[in-house]
Structures are given as C-alpha cells and as structure tokens.
Amino acid sequence: MEGDSSFIAALTEAIEQRRRHIEHTELPTLREQFVAFHASLRSLILVLVRKGLIQEDPYKLDQKISDIVMAEDTAFSDSEVAVVIGVRLSQLDNVLEYANNYVEFTVQALDFAQLKKLTELVRYVAWDDLRANSPLPTTQAIAVLMGRLRAGTDSLTSGILKSALDQLSDGCRGIEEQLKGVRAFQRERYKLNLRTMVFPKLQEGDSLTANHPESLKKVRALFSQSGMDGPFIPELVSEVIAEEFGQDAAERREETLKRLRITTEARKTKKSTPISLRQILINAIRSLAASSRSLDGSLERLRENAAIIQGRKRSFGTRLREWMNKVVNRTPAKHIYELEFMDEATGTRHRESVDLDSFLEKLHKKAQVYGGILSKSGSLWTKMEKAGEDQLYQFINKELGDVHLIHRRANAFDTYFKAKTTREEKRRLRGIKIELTTIRNSIAKASQLKHEYISRKEEQEQLKKLGIETE
Numbered sequence: 215m216e217g218d219s220s221f222i223a224a225l226t227e228a229i230e231q232r233r234r235h236i237e238h239t240e241l242p243t244l245r246e247q248f249v250a251f252h253a254s255l256r257s258l259i260l261v262l263v264r265k266g267l268i269q270e271d272p273y274k275l276d277q278k279i280s281d282i283v284m285a286e287d288t289a290f291s292d293s294e295v296a297v298v299i300g301v302r303l304s305q306l307d308n309v310l311e312y313a314n315n316y317v318e319f320t321v322q323a324l325d326f327a328q329l330k331k332l333t334e335l336v337r338y339v340a341w342d343d344l345r346a347n348s349p350l351p352t353t354q355a356i357a358v359l360m361g362r363l364r365a366g367t368d369s370l371t372s373g374i375l376k377s378a379l380d381q382l383s384d385g386c387r388g389i390e391e392q393l394k395g396v397r398a399f400q401r402e403r404y405k406l407n408l409r410t411m412v413f414p415k416l417q418e419g420d421s422l423t424a425n426h427p428e429s430l431k432k433v434r435a436l437f438s439q440s441g442m443d444g445p446f447i448p449e450l451v452s453e454v455i456a457e458e459f460g461q462d463a464a465e466r467r468e469e470t471l472k473r474l475r476i477t478t479e480a481r482k483t484k485k486s487t488p489i490s491l492r493q494i495l496i497n498a499i500r501s502l503a504a505s506s507r508s509l510d511g512s513l514e515r516l517r518e519n520a521a522i523i524q525g526r527k528r529s530f531g532t533r534l535r536e537w538m539n540k541v542v543n544r545t546p547a548k549h550i551y552e553l554e555f556m557d558e559a560t561g562t563r564h565r566e567s568v569d570l571d572s573f574l575e576k577l578h579k580k581a582q583v584y585g586g587i588l589s590k591s592g593s594l595w596t597k598m599e600k601a602g603e604d605q606l607y608q609f610i611n612k613e614l615g616d617v618h619l620i621h622r623r624a625n626a627f628d629t630y631f632k633a634k635t636t637r638e639e640k641r642r643l644r645g646i647k648i649e650l651t652t653i654r655n656s657i658a659k660a661s662q663l664k665h666e667y668i669s670r671k672e673e674q675e676q677l678k679k680l681g682i683e684t685e
Contacts, residue, residue: 251385253655271304373589498663505656506584
C-alpha cells in the first residue's frame with residue numbers, strides 16, 4: 215500500500231478529536247432533541263384524541279418494544295383514518311419511548327444500522343413536508359387531519375397545534391442533521407480501520423483500482439481474514455482505494471483531513487453566538503407551558519374517574535346527612551383522599567391527604583395560565599415580556615415546583631382510582647398516562663433550560679471577577 219505512516223497518524227488523531235467532540239457535545243444534544251421530539255408528538259396526539267380525530271389504540275400498553283421497528287406505511291380507506299392513524303401514532307410513540315429510554319447514544323452503539331433506524335424513526339412522518347398530496351399514506355392522512363383541526367378551532371388549541379408541529383418539523387430536520395454528522399464520522403472511522411487492519415495484508419507491489427470488481431473482490435477476501443467488525447461496504451472500500459492508489463490520492467487525503475477539521479470548527483462557530491440569558495428563561499417558561507393541554511386533559515379525566523367512585527350507591531344515612539346539610543345551608547363535605555406517593559429523593563413512600571376539588575381547581579387555573587403563555591396572549595404574557603431576568607428566574611423556579619407537585623398528585627390520584635374501583639368500574643376509567651408523560655417531559659425540558667441559565671450566569675460572573683466583560 216502506498217500510504218505512509220504520517221498520514222495514518224494524522225488521520226487517527228483527527229478522528230479521535232472528532233470522536234471526543236461528538237461524545238461530549240453532539241450526542242448529548244441529539245438525545246435532548248429526541249426527548250423534545252417525543253414530547254411534541256405526544257402533545258399532538260393528545261390534541262387529536264381530544265378533538266375526536268383519531269382513536270386511542272386499546273392495545274398500546276400491550277406492545278412489547280425491543281428494537282426500533284417502524285409501523286407499516288401502507289394505504290388505507292378514508293373510513294379507517296381515525297383508527298389507523300391512532301394505531302400508527304401510538305406505535306410511533308412507543309418506539310420513541312423505547313429509543314429515549316434504552317438506546318445508547320454513544321459512538322460505539324450508533325453504528326450504520328442503528329443510525330439508519332433512528333433516521334427512519336424521525337422520518338416515518340414527513341413533519342417538515344406535511345401535505346395532503348404526499349406520496350406517504352400516513353403523512354398524507356395526518357396533513358388532512360391538521361387541515362380539519364385548524365378550521366374553526368379555539369386559539370388555545372391553535373397555539374398548541376402550531377407549537378407542536380413547528381417543534382416536530384424543526385426537530386425532524388435537526389435530528390437528521392445530527393445523525394448525518396455522526397454517519398460521516400463513522401464512515402471515516404470505518405475507512406481508518408480498513409487502512410490499519412485490511413490494506414496492510416496486500417502483497418508487495420499490489421495495485422488496486424477504485425470501483426473495479428477484481429480489486430473489490432481481492433479486498434473482500436482480505437476483509438474476511440482480518441477480523442474487522444461490521445459489514446463489507448464496497449463504496450467505502452473504493453474511497454480508500456482512490457485515496458491510496460488514485461492519481462489524485464494526495465488531494466483526496468488532504469480533503470479527508472480538512473473535512474474532519476472543518477466540521478469541528480463549524481460546530482464551535484455555531485456555539486459561539488449563544489442566545490441571551492433572558493431568552494433562555496423565557497424558553498424554559500414556554501417549555502413548561504407546553505404542558506397546558508395535558509394539565510387540562512388530566513383535569514377532565516380525573517374528574518370523570520372521581521365521579522365513578524362518588525356515584526356509587528350511598529347508604530340511607532349518607533343521603534340523609536347530605537339532605538340535612540342542604541337544609542341548613544352547610545358547605546358541602548370536601549372530597550378528601552388519602553394518597554400514597556414515592557419520594558424520588560429518598561426512595562421512601564409517604565402518604566398525604568388531598569382535597570380533590572381544590573386540586574382540580576388548581577389544575578384548571580394552571581392550564582389556563584399556561585395556555586395564555588403558549589399562545590403569547592393575556593396579561594401574564596405581557597408582564598413576562600417586560601420582566602427582568604430575576605423576575606423570570608423566580609417565576610420559573612416557582613412554577614417548576616408547582617407543576618412537579620401537580621404531576622405527583624395527579625399520578626397518585628390515577629393510581630388510587632385504579633386500585634379502588636371494581637372490575638366493572640375499571641372499564642369506565644380513563645387513564646392519564648400520556649398526559650403524565652407529557653407533563654414530565656415539559657418539566658424535564660424546563661429544568662434543563664433553567665440549569666443552563668444558572669451555568670451560563672455563573673460563568674459570566676466568574677469572567678466579570680477576572681475583569682473580562684461579557685455581552
């Protein structure tokens with residue numbers, strides 16, 4: 215082989231630097247993008263279910279996901295839209311949940327096959343090209359549903375819908391771009407392994423030609439003897455042959471090193487113009503406000519589930535007391551429930567007494583407030599636009615605590631109702647698993663942005679102490 219050790223050394227160093235950059239910078243961002251993408255999908259599913267445009271998959275919880283396998287995307291009749299799209303979005307939801315919880319976002323785990331699966335996952339629906347004449351049946355049907363949903367819907371739903379679709383579209387493009395970057399790195403790493411494990415086995419004086427069948431056949435035989443991991447990829451083998459034996463081999467090698475360096479520099483340049491600290495806090499507040507529809511959905515379902523229990527036949531004595539309370543104008547008895555929850559910090563179980571009516575009232579108010587923030591309307595949004603950093607920080611801090619408590623209690627109520635109802639009553643219960651997951655994801659995203667604000671703020675303070683001015 216005509217390659218020299220200096221090029222191999224330079225290429226090895228460039229790939230190692232690129233690997234560290236991907237592991238420490240790009241893959242954490244990629245994971246965050248997948249979480250945000252999943253949360254946006256669930257918000258959209260929730261709106262479609264609430265508006266009666268799709269039906270919930272009754273077998274959703276029975277699906278056992280152990281790999282990224284996409285649902286079929288075959289054509290179906292107009293009469294089947296509600297059922298088929300409900301099932302397909304449910305399957306997409308489950309596969310995304312599996313990807314976020316079980317897929318390792320490491321260079322070692324994201325091989326060519328896994329990168330292809332992740333790309334197909336975010337591209338199952340063409341979110342950045344939703345149109346009624348799409349050649350993809352599922353995308354086409356969702357585009358039609360979006361048209362129906364936009365027609366005459368309320369401002370809150372419109373805001374949630376636009377936000378979810380924008381985030382899915384941006385997320386789809388952003389994730390695909392990140393995956394392309396990782397794939398480009400894996401190609402160069404694969405080619406380096408060919409250079410160090412396969413091509414040294416060539417006989418002295420052997421010469422190969424790119425894309426030539428005999429040359430590829432010879433390298434394939436050496437590949438099988440080398441013990442190199444992964445499939446034999448003729449395209450990349452031909453690239454190495456061209457870079458080692460072609461007439462423009464030197465230029466091709468330099469281009470390979472330059473491509474690795476430019477990618478790293480471009481990433482650094484992109485990160486050198488961060489958004490303002492104030493905007494980070496506003497983004498955190500809006501991320502939390504994205505739970506508005508889920509809060510409202512939880513309210514409706516918990517109220518319905520409570521009515522099932524409260525609607526049971528009551529004894530004569532209970533009915534007599536209720537009648538006497540009405541006669542003497544007493545305040546109706548509160549619906550106090552003894553709930554059990556797990557303390558995430560200590561791992562211990564605790565009990566608390568919660569007034570259901572007060573809790574549902576708080577849910578209602580919070581959903582309304584967040585709806586206004588999401589649609590950028592109302593007096594609170596006007597105040598937020600004028601608020602300073604400290605006020606915004608105090609607000610997101612308080613709201614995170616409030617929503618975390620709401621999530622914990624809503625989850626406890628859901629568990630309580632499922633445990634206290636009879637088999638017949640259980641059939642009438644409506645779970646809030648999707649709503650709880652969406653609320654949890656909103657909390658996680660808002661918390662992440664809050665911590666980013668704190669980190670950036672501390673960094674600025676340190677620089678000021680050193681006499682370095684920051685913008």
